[in-house]
Each structure stands twice: as structure tokens, then as C-alpha cells.
Amino acid sequence: EVLLVESGGGLVQPGGSLRLSCAASGFNFSSYWMTWVRQAPGKGLEWVANINQDGSNKNYVDSVKGRFTISRDNAKNSLYLQMNSLRAEDTAVYYCAGNFDYWGQGTLVTVSS
Amino acid sequence: QAGLTQPPSVSKGLRQTATLTCTGNSNNVGDRGAAWLQQHQGHPPKLLSYRSNSRPSGISERLSASRSGDTASLTITGLQPEDEADYYCLAWDSSLSAWVFGGGTKLTVL
Numbered sequence: 573e574v575l576l577v578e579s580g581g582g583l584v585q586p587g588g589s590l591r592l593s594c595a596a597s598g599f600n601f602s603s604y605w606m607t608w609v610r611q612a613p614g615k616g617l618e619w620v621a622n623i624n625q626d627g628s629n630k631n632y633v634d635s636v637k638g639r640f641t642i643s644r645d646n647a648k649n650s651l652y653l654q655m656n657s658l659r660a661e662d663t664a665v666y667y668c669a670g671n672f673d674y675w676g677q678g679t680l681v682t683v684s685s
Numbered sequence: 686q687a688g689l690t691q692p693p694s695v696s697k698g699l700r701q702t703a704t705l706t707c708t709g710n711s712n713n714v715g716d717r718g719a720a721w722l723q724q725h726q727g728h729p730p731k732l733l734s735y736r737s738n739s740r741p742s743g744i745s746e747r748l749s750a751s752r753s754g755d756t757a758s759l760t761i762t763g764l765q766p767e768d769e770a771d772y773y774c775l776a777w778d779s780s781l782s783a784w785v786f787g788g789g790t791k792l793t794v795l
Binding site for chain 1: 720722724729730731732741771773775782783784785786787788789
């Protein structure tokens with residue numbers, strides 16, 4: 573069974589930092605592009621970042637460039653998203669996805685004072 | 686980053702056919718097509734179709750995707766109550782080096 577389990581979400585003040593993790597199992601993690609997608613409350617899906625199989629190629633949506641960093645550890649079957657300088661508009665459920673085939677249940681990030 | 690354009694809502698009757706559209710440009714949909722995802726309220730998205738022309742295993746044959754120029758379409762035949770959901774298109778934009786989503790279409794089955 574394929575499982576993607578996100579963790580690390582929570583309430584953080586504007587300007588703060590959070591590190592999201594995504595633990596993968598049930599598929600060949602190291603063969604997949606991995607992606608973070610977010611969904612603000614009551615809104616649509618927004619692609620945030622992706623990373624290729626060996627971590628050498630990373631892409632980001634303009635609104636997070638310079639603030640967020642995507643990374644992975646294939647030995648641990650894990651994906652990460654380091655989020656710095658958080659803003660209210662970053663408030664969303666953050667999903668990790670493998671090639672868009674596999675999705676986690678999401679973790680909620682709330683940026684508020 | 687500009688997204689793809691989808692109608693906000695579509696309503697069809699039970700057992701009817703719904704066609705959802707997604708319009709982009711030559712850098713995204715017109716280049717490599719679009720994928721389609723379904724999301725039921727309170728659940729993560731689910732991939733329905735890759736790049737406008739293939740279905741992952743386990744996806745109903747009632748769903749089919751196509752593309753004409755810069756517009757991708759998802760057709761769902763014999764609508765069932767469980768088809769009521771939000772549908773998103775997604776495409777790689779080669780000019781942005783980024784994935785772009787459509788705003789989503791809420792499909793209501795009457």
C-alpha cells in the first residue's frame with residue numbers, strides 16, 4: 573500500500589519558520605519526482621515546488637522563491653519543505669505528492685499572530 | 686504565475702454527460718497537454734488522467750481526456766452521484782519552469 577504521511581504543520585507567527593516532512597512508503601520513492609502542493613482554506617490547488625529523483629533539479633512557484641527550500645533524503649524515503657519568512661498568505665493545507673500519482677492527506681500550516 | 690482557465694461550475698443530471706474544459710496557452714496545455722485531478726470535499730486530490738490522453742489504473746472508463754490546441758477537456762459519461770466533486774487541470778509550463786493549476790470546476794450532479 574502506498575502511503576505518504578506529512579507532518580510538521582502548525583500555527584506560526586508571521587516571519588517565522590516551519591519544516592514540513594513527508595514520509596513515503598509502498599513505492600520506489602527514489603524513482604519519483606516529488607512535489608509539494610498547497611490549498612488555502614476554501615480555495616483551489618496551488619503547486620509550490622518539486623524536486624527530481626536525485627535532488628539536483630528543483631523548481632518553485634514565484635511566490636515562495638527565496639523563502640522555501642525543497643529537499644529529499646532517498647535513504648529515508650522522505651521529502652522536506654523548509655519554509656522561512658512565512659506570511660499570512662502561506663496559510664494552507666500542504667500536500668506532498670509523488671508524480672501527482674500518489675498524495676498524502678496533508679498538513680495544515682497556519683500563519684497568524 | 687498565470688494559471689489555467691476552468692469554468693467555476695458545471696451542473697448536469699444523473700446519467701448525463703459532462704465535459705469540463707481547461708484553457709491554457711502554447712507554453713503549457715498546447716505544449717504537453719494537461720493532467721486532471723478530482724477532489725472530494727475534505728480529501729486529497731486524486732489523479733484521473735495524465736497529459737490529456739491516458740488513465741491511471743483503477744480510473745473509471747467513463748472518464749476520458751482529450752486536447753485540442755491550447756484547450757484540454759475531461760468528459761465524464763453516465764454521471765453518478767459520486768462524480769460530484771471539484772476537478773482541477775494541471776500542466777507543466779515550459780516558459781515558467783513551473784506546474785500551473787486551473788482554478789477548478791465544481792461539478793454538481795443533479
